[in-house]
Amino acid sequence: MNKPIRTISIFCLLLFLALMINATYLQYYRAGALEQDPRNRRVLAASFSGDRGAILVGREAVAESVSSDDQYEFQRRYPQPFKYSHVTGWFSYFSQTGIEQSQNDVLSGDDSLLFVTRLVDLLSNSTPKGGSVQLTLDPAAQDAAFAGLEALPGEAEGSVVALEPSSGKILAMVSSPSYDPNLMASHDFGDVADTARRLGAAESEPLLNRGIQTTLPPGSTFKIVTAAAALESGNYADSDSLVPGGPTYQLPLTSGESGLVDNGGRACGTDRIPMIQAMEQSCNTSFAQLADELGPDAMHEQAEAFGWNSTYLEDLPLQAPSAYPEDMDAAQTALSGFGQSSVTSTPLQMAMVVSAVANGGIAMQPYVVDEVRSPELDVLDKTEENPLSRAVSASTAEELKEMLVSTVSNGTASPAAIPGIDVGGKTGTAESGRADIPPYAWFVSFAPADDPQVAVAVMIEKADIPRGEIAGGTVGGPIAKSVMEAVIQ
Amino acid sequence: MAEVSQTSSLLGFVHRRRRGAELFLLVLALAVGMGAYAAVGLGVEGEIPADILGYGGWLAVLIVAAHVAVRLTAPYADPVLLPVVAALNGLGLAVIHRLDLAYEAADRAAGFAQKQLTWMTLGVALFVVTLVFLRDHRALQRVTYTLGLTAIVLLLLPMVPGLGTTINGARIWIRLGAFSFQPGEVAKVLLVVAFAGYLVLHRDALALAGRRLLFVDLPRGRDLGPILVMWLVSLAILVFQRDLGSSLLFFGLFLVMLYVSTERPGWLVVGAGLFIGGGLLAWQLFTHVQARVDIWLDPFDHYGEGTDDLAFQPVEAMFGMGWGGLIGRGFGDGSPDRVPFANSDFIVASIGEELGLTGVIAVILMYGIMVERALRAALVCRDGFGKLIATGLAGVLALQVFVVIGGVTRLIPLTGLTTPFLSYGGSSLVANWVIIALLLRISDQARRPAPSLAPEDDQPDSETTQVVKL
Numbered sequence: 001m002n003k004p005i006r007t008i009s010i011f012c013l014l015l016f017l018a019l020m021i022n023a024t025y026l027q028y029y030r031a032g033a034l035e036q037d038p039r040n041r042r043v044l045a046a047s048f049s050g051d052r053g054a055i056l057v058g059r060e061a062v063a064e065s066v067s068s069d070d071q072y073e074f075q076r077r078y079p080q081p082f083k084y085s086h087v088t089g090w091f092s093y094f095s096q097t098g099i100e101q102s103q104n105d106v107l108s109g110d111d112s113l114l115f116v117t118r119l120v121d122l123l124s125n126s127t128p129k130g131g132s133v134q135l136t137l138d139p140a141a142q143d144a145a146f147a148g149l150e151a152l153p154g155e156a157e158g159s160v161v162a163l164e165p166s167s168g169k170i171l172a173m174v175s176s177p178s179y180d181p182n183l184m185a186s187h188d189f190g191d192v193a194d195t196a197r198r199l200g201a202a203e204s205e206p207l208l209n210r211g212i213q214t215t216l217p218p219g220s221t222f223k224i225v226t227a228a229a230a231l232e233s234g235n236y237a238d239s240d241s242l243v244p245g246g247p248t249y250q251l252p253l254t255s256g257e258s259g260l261v262d263n264g265g266r267a268c269g270t271d272r273i274p275m276i277q278a279m280e281q282s283c284n285t286s287f288a289q290l291a292d293e294l295g296p297d298a299m300h301e302q303a304e305a306f307g308w309n310s311t312y313l314e315d316l317p318l319q320a321p322s323a324y325p326e327d328m329d330a331a332q333t334a335l336s337g338f339g340q341s342s343v344t345s346t347p348l349q350m351a352m353v354v355s356a357v358a359n360g361g362i363a364m365q366p367y368v369v370d371e372v373r374s375p376e377l378d379v380l381d382k383t384e385e386n387p388l389s390r391a392v393s394a395s396t397a398e399e400l401k402e403m404l405v406s407t408v409s410n411g412t413a414s415p416a417a418i419p420g421i422d423v424g425g426k427t428g429t430a431e432s433g434r435a436d437i438p439p440y441a442w443f444v445s446f447a448p449a450d451d452p453q454v455a456v457a458v459m460i461e462k463a464d465i466p467r468g469e470i471a472g473g474t475v476g477g478p479i480a481k482s483v484m485e486a487v488i489q
Numbered sequence: 490m491a492e493v494s495q496t497s498s499l500l501g502f503v504h505r506r507r508r509g510a511e512l513f514l515l516v517l518a519l520a521v522g523m524g525a526y527a528a529v530g531l532g533v534e535g536e537i538p539a540d541i542l543g544y545g546g547w548l549a550v551l552i553v554a555a556h557v558a559v560r561l562t563a564p565y566a567d568p569v570l571l572p573v574v575a576a577l578n579g580l581g582l583a584v585i586h587r588l589d590l591a592y593e594a595a596d597r598a599a600g601f602a603q604k605q606l607t608w609m610t611l612g613v614a615l616f617v618v619t620l621v622f623l624r625d626h627r628a629l630q631r632v633t634y635t636l637g638l639t640a641i642v643l644l645l646l647p648m649v650p651g652l653g654t655t656i657n658g659a660r661i662w663i664r665l666g667a668f669s670f671q672p673g674e675v676a677k678v679l680l681v682v683a684f685a686g687y688l689v690l691h692r693d694a695l696a697l698a699g700r701r702l703l704f705v706d707l708p709r710g711r712d713l714g715p716i717l718v719m720w721l722v723s724l725a726i727l728v729f730q731r732d733l734g735s736s737l738l739f740f741g742l743f744l745v746m747l748y749v750s751t752e753r754p755g756w757l758v759v760g761a762g763l764f765i766g767g768g769l770l771a772w773q774l775f776t777h778v779q780a781r782v783d784i785w786l787d788p789f790d791h792y793g794e795g796t797d798d799l800a801f802q803p804v805e806a807m808f809g810m811g812w813g814g815l816i817g818r819g820f821g822d823g824s825p826d827r828v829p830f831a832n833s834d835f836i837v838a839s840i841g842e843e844l845g846l847t848g849v850i851a852v853i854l855m856y857g858i859m860v861e862r863a864l865r866a867a868l869v870c871r872d873g874f875g876k877l878i879a880t881g882l883a884g885v886l887a888l889q890v891f892v893v894i895g896g897v898t899r900l901i902p903l904t905g906l907t908t909p910f911l912s913y914g915g916s917s918l919v920a921n922w923v924i925i926a927l928l929l930r931i932s933d934q935a936r937r938p939a940p941s942l943a944p945e946d947d948q949p950d951s952e953t954t955q956v957v958k959l
Contacts, residue, residue: 001876002868004749008880009864012887016857019891020850022900027810027846034811039793039804042812042824071594 048093049073053107053130053375055088055099058139063088063100065130068187073127076185082178083146086209087137087316087368090184092192098209099133099369101317106131106372113372113380129375136169136370138162140486141454148479149176154464158441159210159347162456162483165355165446167385168364171454172483173348175210212319215344216461219430219472221442222339224353224400226287227279229294229302231396236275239399239406244289245273252292252330259331261288261338266412279403280411282427284338291337296328299336303343305391307352307363312388315368322349339430351457353391354444357404358424358452361397363388405449413445415477418485422449425480427472438467443476447484454487456480504936507568508560514572515552522548522579525820529587532821532843547606548579551613558617562624563933570862570932573855574910574925578609578918580852581911583820584832584839591826601832601913608915612922619926626930630874633686640679643672644722648729660730671916673726673735674907677742677885678920678927684743685877688750692873696751719743720763727771733781734896734904738888740764745884746877785902802829806838806897810849817845832913834905837897849894852911856890859883866932871939875931882924 035043049072055063062084068075076091078084089098096104105111109118109130121128145160152158155177162172183195199207208214230236236243245268251259261284268283278286291299303324304310313319322345328336335341348366356363365388372381392400404424407413413425425445432439441463446455458476465475523545530538538544552575559566586602593599623629629636647653647660654664662669688695723740726732744760771778784791784800788807791800805828812823825831825839832839841849863883870876889906896903907917 001749001752001873001880004752005864005867005876005880008745008749008884009861012860012864012883013857015887015891016853016860018900019853019894019898022895022898023810023841023846023849023853026807026898027814027841027849030807031811031814034808037789037808040808040812041827042808045824 044093045072047104047108048091050108051127051129052076052091053109053132053373055103055107056132056134056373057084057137057142060139061132062135063091063181070187072187075187076182078181078185081180081182083142083174084137085178085181086175086211087135087173088181090181092184092186092196093189094192094196097207098316099135102315103133103369103372106133109375111372114374117374131375131380132373132377133369134371134373136164136171136368137173138171138487140489141172141483142174144482144486145172145174145479146176148458148482149174149460152176152460152463152465152475155204156460156463157204157210158458158460158463159214160456160458160479160483161211161347161351162454162487163351163355163364163366164487165359165452165455166364168355168366168388169370170366170368171487172456173209173211173368175208177204177206179206209316209318210459210461211347212313212316213346214459214461215320215322215346216440216459217341217343217430217432218339218345218350219428219440219442220282220284220287220338221350221353221426221428221444221457221472222336222343222345223279223282223287224357224404224426224444225302225306226291226294226299226337227275227403228306228357228392228396228400229298230275230290231399232302232392233294233298235293239276239279239403240274242272243275243278243286244271244293245269245278245283246271246285249285249288249334251288251334254331261285261334276403276406279426280407282338282407282412287337288334289337292330292334296326296333299333300324300326302392305363305389306356307349307388307391308343308345313348313366313368319348320346322346339428347457347459349457350442350444350459351455354404354424354426354446354457355452355455356391357397357400358446358449358455359397360394361390361392363391401449404446408445412473413443413477415473416443416445416481416484418447418481418488421447421488423447423481423484424449425477427477429470429472438462438465439470441470441472441475443472443480445477445480445484447488454484456483458483503938504565506564508556508564511559511568511571512556514569515556515575518572518576518579519545519549519552521576522582525580525583526586529583529590529820532819533587533590534821544606547610548582551610555613555616558620559929562620563929565936565938566929566933567862567866567936570859570925570928573858573862574922577852577855577910580840581836581908581913582606582609584825584836584843584911585913587820587843588826588832588839590821591824595826604915605913605918608918609922611915612919615919616922616926619923620930623926623930626875626878626927626934627872629682629878630686630689633683633690636679637683637687640676640683641722643676643679644726646672661732661735671914673732674914674916674920677735677738678882678923680739681742681746681881681885682878682927684746685874685881688746689873689877692750695747695756696753717763720767724767724771727767727778728775731777732905733778733902734889734892734906737892737904738885738906740767741888742881742884746881749880750873750877781902781904785899788899802835803897803899803903805829806835806841807899809838810841810898813842813845813848815846817841817843817848819843833907834893834912835897836908836911836913837894840911841898853890853894856886856909860887860890862932863928866928866935869935870931871935875934879928879931882928885924 051074052065054061062080063078065074066077089100091100107130109128114131141162149158159175179199186192249261263283266281268281308322308324311319311321325342332341336343352363365386367383371379374380405422408417408423408425412427416423416425428442430440441460443458446452458479460475527537585605589599589602646663652663653660654662656662661673723736727736747756788800788804792804820843823842825842828835828838860883863879867876867879893906893908895901907914909921
């Protein structure tokens with residue numbers, strides 16, 4: 001019987017070989033693919049309990065991991081909740097948002113930049129630590145923006161975005177109402193689910209980062225784009241060139257009251273007025289006629305040069321593109337000249353407009369991650385400034401700047417004036433188009449005019465203010481001013 | 490090589506007892522068991538468990554008791570088998586204990602390691618009893634049919650209303666009071682002995698030349714009886730007890746023993762044909778078999794939200810093993826408790842996650858060594874009955890390990906079987922200790938020096954009537 005026993009031995013050998021080869025395949029060759037599976041809770045749990053790197057603003061951490069004595073080793077903590085929550089996002093067992101999501105590889109320590117750190121950790125058998133992310137945010141500007149929105153009556157819905165025109169650094173990004181990301185990072189998953197449900201269902205949408213996710217008609221602030229298109233067309237040489245004016249203007253293709261544009265009683269002449277006056281007095285009739293004259297293609301092209309219809313913010317997820325549709329009819333095009341009809345914008349996009357104007361016509365790509373650092377805070381990578389597009393020529397930018405400065409010193413944007421400093425700015429009050437929704441207040445500005453350090457956009461979607469008193473200048477102007485002051489001083 | 494040793498033993502070669510080597514290897518096995526227990530304490534709770542000495546002492550007592558029994562009753566037995574078994578059992582206990590700690594932390598039922606240690610004690614006791622009372626395995630040949638009948642009764646017991654219980658879809662348990670038992674595990678051992686007794690008597694009849702077809706000698710039709718009976722029994726287990734694993738195990742076991750006893754590969758062809766036929770039939774007829782195959786082919790389609798989640802267990806096991814990687818997460822740093830039944834059927838996944846591929850390969854190699862030593866005993870054994878038992882037991886171990894580890898690592902469809910010596914489960918552990926006792930008994934007989942022929946030399950007158958013993 002020995003011969004068949006030997007055959008059986010060889011058969012058993014093959015069985016065991018097959019087991020070993022298969023185990024090797026599973027645990028070695030397929031291990032990476034298995035870890036990539038989004039349903040793999042082990043990977044999630046490991047990153048959840050890991051010593052995640054900090055998110056830094058200035059010298060302070062706005063998100064950090066501290067030791068925890070429960071089953072997860074570390075607890076994510078946000079020392080300044082509400083103020084930074086829309087930028088940092090949250091880090092929960094179930095999901096991540098904001099910087100926590102976009103910089104997850106760095107924060108968790110998986111990024112290739114941190115390879116050496118990982119290797120050292122492995123060799124020294126110490127717990128791996130994630131890298132830190134230094135944000136471009138200016139704490140003073142963020143404070144001013146947050147305080148400004150907080151000070152509005154009622155639970156205001158709005159946003160402030162501030163940029164450094166020369167680099168594209170985001171200096172402030174606040175959205176109101178806000179939420180406490182500490183609740184989302186809790187280790188009590190029942191609470192987290194309740195909080196997520198409550199915040200998700202809230203009518204005021206606190207989870208929304210209005211700075212980049214809310215698109216609304218920009219109103220008169222869009223007149224900067226219309227003016228830019230007019231100057232770029234070559235038909236108007238400078239800010240003193242005469243443009244159409246007048247107290248009223250009947251929109252093309254319309255008749256009667258509903259198609260009649262007026263200026264709310266501001267001084268816009270009777271026939272032709274200088275472009276600078278149209279800007280100072282925020283003349284709807286002038287910019288509607290200019291837009292109609294330039295045509296939908298030129299307007300569309302100019303809007304896209306500033307960044308409309310595209311997304312360009314890589315550091316934060318879910319940026320909504322601002323819309324300037326193609327092929328609008330003549331009436332819509334005329335309305336778009338002062339930021340109504342189908343044109344919409346995020347606060348970031350409007351900040352991009354003033355920023356490009358302040359930066360000699362070049363729009364810089366906005367970014368919020370300044371540096372990636374090792375756990376020991378050595379700088380591993382620094383974001384380079386990157387021009388996004390040339391929005392307007394340098395001379396056009398100069399003319400626009402002049403008009404916007406004049407709008408603050410002599411016109412409707414006076415609430416943003418800072419003594420001793422030349423400030424450029426523009427107000428906007430956009431009709432929501434619905435009787436039950438109050439108008440949206442906008443304010444955009446930059447300062448100082450000779451060497452712009454900051455460009456701001458303020459948008460207030462809703463606040464507890466009587467309908468008649470809502471105006472971009474009075475509501476948004478002081479907030480923009482305080483943010484600019486915070487940056488300059 | 491075994492043939493050489495057999496002839497050489499005729500030429501005066503005598504196997505050494507090697508009990509010292511066994512003792513040394515047992516010390517290493519004890520180190521594995523205690524080391525793993527200490528590592529679990531360190532990894533999960535950050536300190537060496539306070540009862541390490543008590544626990545290690547108890548393991549040492551069991552190991553020494555087994556060793557002394559072997560030394561006294563089977564001095565020539567294979568020196569490697571017992572240490573490998575002790576190491577596997579110790580490792581299994583540590584892993585079960587590690588899962589207990591995880592279950593305690595999650596407020597789930599725990600305390601399995603304590604029970605397993607009790608079962609191990611019972612297993613070692615039965616191991617000693619078997620060695621002490623069964624001085625010659627050939628005594629079992631006298632009770633072939635009694636054992637066979639007992640095995641069939643045991644297999645049928647779970648189907649008795651009121652006695653059998655269905656756990657996790659398989660009706661393979663009997664419950665007596667607070668005590669549940671898997672009779673199939675005991676039946677497994679009895680069946681091997683019964684098959685061996687039957688086949689050693691009827692091998693000549695079964696080996697008679699039959700028809701020759703495509704270079705293979707097929708057996709005669711009338712000899713197909715026993716294999717058909719076994720085939721039907723296996724199918725019955727599959728159908729009525731819904732136990733794919735045992736069905737496959739019993740049939741494969743019978744096939745191996747039939748082939749070894751008759752030396753006719755034709756039986757393998759017939760058996761494989763019947764197996765494939767039965768498998769296809771079962772796949773056609775039974776939804777639970779189809780479900781198993783579907784899960785095997787596309788586990789990720791049956792995992793996660795929005796699916797039926799039937800593949801939760803195998804996919805979690807794969808995630809865990811992938812997460813373990815080459816060297817594992819270390820005790821306490823993985824989450825093997827995510828896998829349902831991590832301490833029984835899926836204990837290999839737990840080992841894969843926390844001890845890595847290294848641990849899994851070590852375990853597979855230890856099983857390989859066990860099977861190899863068992864087959865070696867079969868080769869050296871002098872009587873056909875012993876050879877068949879040893880081969881059968883080796884086959885049981887190999888098939889069981891292949892079916893369960895192959896199932897967990899998705900080499901073959903998943904079937905429920907315990908991992909010998911590692912898994913939590915009393916019936917299985919006790920039965921496997923008896924299997925080792927039987928193997929040691931056979932290897933002791935095989936390696937013992939041949940009976941002296943000297944008395945015949947003293948009586949030259951009886952030379953004409955001498956019977957040559959080989």
